[in-house]
Amino acid sequence: MAAPLDKLFTRELERNDDEIVKISQSEIGDVGCVVWDAAIVLSKYLETRDFEGGKSWMGKKVVELGAGTGVVGLFAASYGADVIITDLPEFVPLMELNIKENTHIISGSAEACTLTWGQDKSTKFDHIDFIIIADCIYYEESLEPLVSTITELSDMETTVLCCYEQRDTGNKPELEKKFFQLIRESFDVSKIPQENQDPHFRSEDIHILKFTKKQIADTT
Ligand SMILES: C[S@@+](CC[C@H](N)C(=O)[O-])C[C@H]1O[C@@H](n2cnc3c(N)ncnc32)[C@H](O)[C@@H]1O
Numbered sequence: 001m002a003a004p005l006d007k008l009f010t011r012e013l014e015r016n017d018d019e020i021v022k023i024s025q026s027e028i029g030d031v032g033c034v035v036w037d038a039a040i041v042l043s044k045y046l047e048t049r050d051f052e053g054g055k056s057w058m059g060k061k062v063v064e065l066g067a068g069t070g071v072v073g074l075f076a077a078s079y080g081a082d083v084i085i086t087d088l089p090e091f092v093p094l095m096e097l098n099i100k101e102n103t104h105i106i107s108g109s110a111e112a113c114t115l116t117w118g119q120d121k122s123t124k125f126d127h128i129d130f131i132i133i134a135d136c137i138y139y140e141e142s143l144e145p146l147v148s149t150i151t152e153l154s155d156m157e158t159t160v161l162c163c164y165e166q167r168d169t170g171n172k173p174e175l176e177k178k179f180f181q182l183i184r185e186s187f188d189v190s191k192i193p194q195e196n197q198d199p200h201f202r203s204e205d206i207h208i209l210k211f212t213k214k215q216i217a218d219t220t
Pocket of ligand 1: 033036069116139
């Protein structure tokens, strides 16, 4: 169901320089209608020393997968990245609204479009510098499609930043295990230490992982 745009409430996320990214969330709709904690942790990581306080996003080509409200992509765009914010078709109006409401703070560019994992491919960039993903290790049925989209969109120079909240209930531990088994088939995986993350917006149960494509061994 598309998020109705007449039942909105706002979440403000402050940058370190006090500029504010304002995100509209919908009272009604699927899980992507609100900003999740992993999205806040990942957004604030984008302006740490690992990214020169945000400066290194300038001109970077970024695709956000399962963006929901689009907050992480908009944070990157506010630091000068060119971002395609993607999700299922029903989220496009909410993402477009959030782009519009943050136009004044976007120093790069932001565009919302549909990208259903395992089906669509964003062909807008020849080469993607960063794929950003917050709290998408969540759905049994779309785990393999998500991994296939990440793999398909990445080249040897792409960095994937994947942030997720570790959950111990239901089938979530198995999903997490399976996701990393699949990812490790094609990617090297490293964990961003807590001390590299934002000192206020981090949590023991929210992890940020970095994936880069494995070098294919030369057998000749
Ligand atoms: C838990 S929400 C996280 C939203 C946002 N990234 C955040 O952290 O605030 C997971 C998102 O994944 C999206 N999603 C689920 N299955 C998908 C699929 N097959 N293709 C594309 N997006 C999907 C949902 O629509 C939702 O926006």
